[in-house]
Amino acid sequence: MSTLNLALAVVGAITIGYFAILNGLYLAFTAIAWRSLGRHLRGRAYSAAEEAFDSPFTPGITVILPAFNESAGIVESVHSLLALRYPRYEVVVVNDGSTDDTVARLESAFDLVPAHRAVRRAIPTQPIGASFVSRRSPNLWVLDKANGGKADALNAGVSAAQYPYFCALDADALIETEALLRVAEPILDDPEHVIATGGIVRIANGSTIDHGRVTGVRLPGNPLAVLQVLEYFRAFLIGRVGWTRMNALLIISGAFGLFQREAVEEVGGFATDTVGEDMELVVRLHRHFRARGLPYRIEFVADPVCWTEVPEDLGSLSRQRRRWHRGLGQTLWRHRRAIGSPRYGAFGLVALPYFVLFEFLGPVVETFGAALTVVAFAVGDLSGTSFVGFLLLAFLVGIVLSIAALALEEFNFRRHPRTRDVVSMVLFSVLENFGYRQLNDLWRVLALVDLARRKQGWGAQRRRGIGNLAAPDG
Numbered sequence: 001m002s003t004l005n006l007a008l009a010v011v012g013a014i015t016i017g018y019f020a021i022l023n024g025l026y027l028a029f030t031a032i033a034w035r036s037l038g039r040h041l042r043g044r045a046y047s048a049a050e051e052a053f054d055s056p057f058t059p060g061i062t063v064i065l066p067a068f069n070e071s072a073g074i075v076e077s078v079h080s081l082l083a084l085r086y087p088r089y090e091v092v093v094v095n096d097g098s099t100d101d102t103v104a105r106l107e108s109a110f111d112l113v114p115a116h117r118a119v120r121r122a123i124p125t126q127p128i129g130a131s132f133v134s135r136r137s138p139n140l141w142v143l144d145k146a147n148g149g150k151a152d153a154l155n156a157g158v159s160a161a162q163y164p165y166f167c168a169l170d171a172d173a174l175i176e177t178e179a180l181l182r183v184a185e186p187i188l189d190d191p192e193h194v195i196a197t198g199g200i201v202r203i204a205n206g207s208t209i210d211h212g213r214v215t216g217v218r219l220p221g222n223p224l225a226v227l228q229v230l231e232y233f234r235a236f237l238i239g240r241v242g243w244t245r246m247n248a249l250l251i252i253s254g255a256f257g258l259f260q261r262e263a264v265e266e267v268g269g270f271a272t273d274t275v276g277e278d279m280e281l282v283v284r285l286h287r288h289f290r291a292r293g294l295p296y297r298i299e300f301v302a303d304p305v306c307w308t309e310v311p312e313d314l315g316s317l318s319r320q321r322r323r324w325h326r327g328l329g330q331t332l333w334r335h336r337r338a339i340g341s342p343r344y345g346a347f348g349l350v351a352l353p354y355f356v357l358f359e360f361l362g363p364v365v366e367t368f369g370a371a372l373t374v375v376a377f378a379v380g381d382l383s384g385t386s387f388v389g390f391l392l393l394a395f396l397v398g399i400v401l402s403i404a405a406l407a408l409e410e411f412n413f414r415r416h417p418r419t420r421d422v423v424s425m426v427l428f429s430v431l432e433n434f435g436y437r438q439l440n441d442l443w444r445v446l447a448l449v450d451l452a453r454r455k456q457g458w459g460a461q462r463r464r465g466i467g468n469l470a471a472p473d474g
Contacts, residue, residue: 015369019393029242064157080212097147182304198252199304248351254278256306276327325447363444
């Protein structure tokens with residue numbers, strides 16, 4: 001056997017092993033998710049949510065909404081926040097130097113007037129030029145500051161927060177009326193140890209939205225958005241449930257996360273030199289508490305819902321996925337000393353190595369390794385049995401996992417009342433494995449090139465505005 005033939009055979013074996021381990025982990029996480037979600041939802045019948053709502057001891061929460069050129073959906077988002085069911089909370093919108101009419105829309109919709117807002121200086125931020133409060137809703141504040149990026153805007157909100165916990169949201173997101181109470185439940189149950197929680201992010205494209213609330217859930221009419229619905233099911237209902245059980249959850253979505261303010265201030269706030277500030281903060285919190293031997297928990301909660309708009313064109317989606325992967329790479333590099341370290345428990349020994357091998361480097365294996373495996377079979381360097389195993393692992397198991405995530409969603413939450421929507425999602429669970437998955441891998445490989453070139457910035461994102469996402473009736 002020549003050196004080239006041997007290399008092809010080895011690459012084929014490594015690729016098959018990669019898919020075997022990855023899918024084995026996914027299957028294990030799926031089993032954990034089935035058990036955990038069932039137990040969580042059964043326990044919800046006995047939760048103390050009503051007692052917490054009425055209790056004077058329930059801690060207050062500051063909801064922080066960073067906004068940069070968000071005029072298309074900012075009013076809808078704020079309306080949804082002012083309708084939240086929680087005993088004590090405030091909404092702080094941080095206008096991060098918008099060049100559109102974001103502030104003007106807020107002034108018109110909520111009757112803003114200038115008012116002094118005390119700001120702590122524990123975390124440095126770009127200067128805050130003015131602050132406003134709403135005459136109609138006194139718990140709504142708007143800070144107008146110089147542009148510094150999303151992380152800087154979040155830090156300004158943290159510095160201005162008057163309550164011991166803050167909820168970080170995206171300006172193009174809506175959260176359900178009960179969501180703040182639900183996402184706070186782990187903290188209410190164990191305030192001594194739970195320092196952060198996150199809810200599930202669902203896709204609003206295609207649904208009916210009225211005055212900041214999703215009143216009718218429909219599958220998007222755009223096929224690209226439907227594919228993302230399935231991705232979000234897998235990421236949240238399988239991945240984050242599994243990592244939570246190990247207390248090794250690395251990501252609380254920037255679209256919907258609740259944090260203990262003191263802990264975040266202690267570690268220095270959100271990092272302003274990465275495009276993955278949400279993941280980087282969570283990883284830094286893990287390291288901080290584990291290095292000091294302090295008991296803590298970071299949890300994902302499956303039923304509080306945040307609705308968001310997702311890209312419906314390939315250009316915007318490509319930029320988003322490349323940005324996410326760059327953020328992952330920046331976080332892993334910054335915290336590289338924790339990778340594989342016993343000092344950090346399951347977080348260092350399991351979660352970080354997994355994200356390096358299967359999330360960060362995975363696209364390289366799935367793109368080039370898969371292609372070379374096909375070549376190895378074509379030239380006779382890989383047996384037919386091994387090639388069939390590769391196809392089963394690369395495609396069939398992927399389909400099964402997507403359908404399992406969909407089943408988790410429908411059996412536990414039943415958010416899609418139309419049978420045709422469920423049937424469509426089953427069909428897309430099959431189709432996504434032939435083209436869309438490979439395209440995602442290509443975008444993430446390009447993100448590695450972006451990292452090598454030290455590319456910065458978020459890139460433009462085309463939005464219709466979350467209040468304008470409903471599909472035509474039909």
